[in-house]
Amino acid sequence: MDHSPLSLAQSLLRCPSVTPEExxxxxxxxxxxxxxxxxxxxxxxxEPGTPDVENLYARYGQGEPYLLFAGHTDVVPxxxxxxxxxxxxxxxxxxxxxxxxxxxxMKGGIACMMAAALEFIRNTPAxxxxxxxxxxxxxxxxxxNGTVKLLEWAKGRGERFDHCILGxxxxxxxxxxxxxxxxxxxxxxxxxxxxxxxxxAYPHLxxxxxxxxxxxxxxxxxxxxDHGTExxxxxxxxxxxxxxxxxxxxxxxAEARATFNIRxxxxxTPQSLEQExxxxxxxxxxxxxxxxxxxxxxxxxxxxxxxxxxxxxxADAIEAETGVQPKLSTTGGTSDARFIVKDCxxxxxxxxxxxxxxxxxxxxxxxxxxLTGIYRKVLDAYFAAAS
Ligand SMILES: [Zn+2]
Numbered sequence: 001m002d003h004s005p006l007s008l009a010q011s012l013l014r015c016p017s018v019t020p021e022e023x024x025x026x027x028x029x030x031x032x033x034x035x036x037x038x039x040x041x042x043x044x045x046x047e048p049g050t051p052d053v054e055n056l057y058a059r060y061g062q063g064e065p066y067l068l069f070a071g072h073t074d075v076v077p078x079x080x081x082x083x084x085x086x087x088x089x090x091x092x093x094x095x096x097x098x099x100x101x102x103x104x105x106m107k108g109g110i111a112c113m114m115a116a117a118l119e120f121i122r123n124t125p126a127x128x129x130x131x132x133x134x135x136x137x138x139x140x141x142x143x144x145n146g147t148v149k150l151l152e153w154a155k156g157r158g159e160r161f162d163h164c165i166l167g168x169x170x171x172x173x174x175x176x177x178x179x180x181x182x183x184x185x186x187x188x189x190x191x192x193x194x195x196x197x198x199x200x201a202y203p204h205l206x207x208x209x210x211x212x213x214x215x216x217x218x219x220x221x222x223x224x225x226d227h228g229t230e231x232x233x234x235x236x237x238x239x240x241x242x243x244x245x246x247x248x249x250x251x252x253x254a255e256a257r258a259t260f261n262i263r264x265x266x267x268x269t270p271q272s273l274e275q276e277x278x279x280x281x282x283x284x285x286x287x288x289x290x291x292x293x294x295x296x297x298x299x300x301x302x303x304x305x306x307x308x309x310x311x312x313x314x315a316d317a318i319e320a321e322t323g324v325q326p327k328l329s330t331t332g333g334t335s336d337a338r339f340i341v342k343d344c345x346x347x348x349x350x351x352x353x354x355x356x357x358x359x360x361x362x363x364x365x366x367x368x369x370x371l372t373g374i375y376r377k378v379l380d381a382y383f384a385a386a387s
Contacts (some may be wrong), residue, residue: 005108005111005115009091009098009112012029013089014091018074018101019137020052020074021137029110033133036060036121038058039059040056042054043150045145045150046145052145055145056133056136057134060130060131061130065382065383066129067379067383069134070147072106072135072139072140074141086099086100096365106169109167110135112372116379119376127383129387134150147340151342163345164343165347165375166349167350168348168353169353170350174322177327179349180332181311181348183334184302185265185338186263186334187298189274190257193257193291194290195212195256197251216291217242220277221239231330232265235263239260243258264302266302266304281293303338309385313381314349321370
């Protein structure tokens with residue numbers, strides 16, 4: 001069987017695994033890994049109100065250290081298929097590029113992880129340690145029956161990981177640009193200012209909530225939350241909507257609502273942020289503005305994997321393979337790394353993200369070979385250091 005990263009990626013792209021459909025992708029991975037000597041599990045998780053989702057966990061070896069590759073095979077919908085140059089589920093190559101939904105996010109990355117692991121095991125069959133794959137089918141959707149439950153399930157079986165590489169597309173422009181060593185947290189809050197409805201010509205009989213809301217919001221935005229830390233940008237509070245919903249020009253509305261989202265760094269927890277927001281609102285409100293603050297529950301806390309020997313293995317492998325010195329970054333949205341980091345240090349490195357979620361998502365075939373080379377060098381260095 002051909003276990004080149006290209007052929008593995010093509011096989012995966014041909015599986016229509018739009019969340020929550022498995023589409024044959026996990027079955028394919030399981031088959032290849034099993035043949036190579038991995039012990040493969042395919043747990044299915046359910047939750048009322050969400051679709052059942054298939055997942056995969058595979059391990060080669062019993063010993064320590066245990067290096068885990070993590071990722072997802074589900075993809076976002078292709079959109080208007082007619083606008084694709086090549087069918088999004090055909091795995092066609094054109095001009096040195098492999099087309100298909102998931103080419104970079106992240107079936108291409110998974111193919112490279114698999115190719116690297118299989119090559120490493122073939123070349124170093126007696127290595128000391130374990131290699132695992134933790135692959136979910138629920139990252140792009142509700143993300144309820146995926147990584148969180150898969151980690152719990154693995155822990156319940158006594159599995160302990162030492163380090164993890166998550167293969168999301170981390171590079172903005174070229175392969176080797178960027179490793180993600182952490183992610184910001186995300187917290188959403190809602191403010192409601194209560195007034196009293198009335199006629200605009202008789203304002204003394206009403207209480208307009210809009211001036212109060214303006215005062216609260218300008219206080220929220222008046223001072224930066226912080227100025228950033230060694231590895232993080234400054235936390236950012238962004239207003240996402242302010243609503244009164246009043247169609248009449250002669251009515252003072254009863255209520256004003258606003259929503260904001262904060263992307264926060266490692267100086268904050270959701271709890272400490274809520275306290276700070278509440279403090280600012282109370283100060284601005286004084287005794288005159290009646291308001292309620294409700295923070296949405298969040299599982300997206302900020303985390304950092306401090307640059308250490310493990311990060312060094314990856315940075316060195318990238319530089320050796322591409323000649324590029326990667327930036328260690330904590331930018332961007334949240335990822336499944338926020339769940340994995342509770343069990344072991346996790347670093348994200350994958351393909352170039354430029355076309356992810358777009359029409360004509362595609363990856364240069366050369367990038368697949370080079371990413372496989374990088375993962376392979378990481379495996380060599382990681383297990384050489386352990387023995
Ligand atoms: Zn992804």
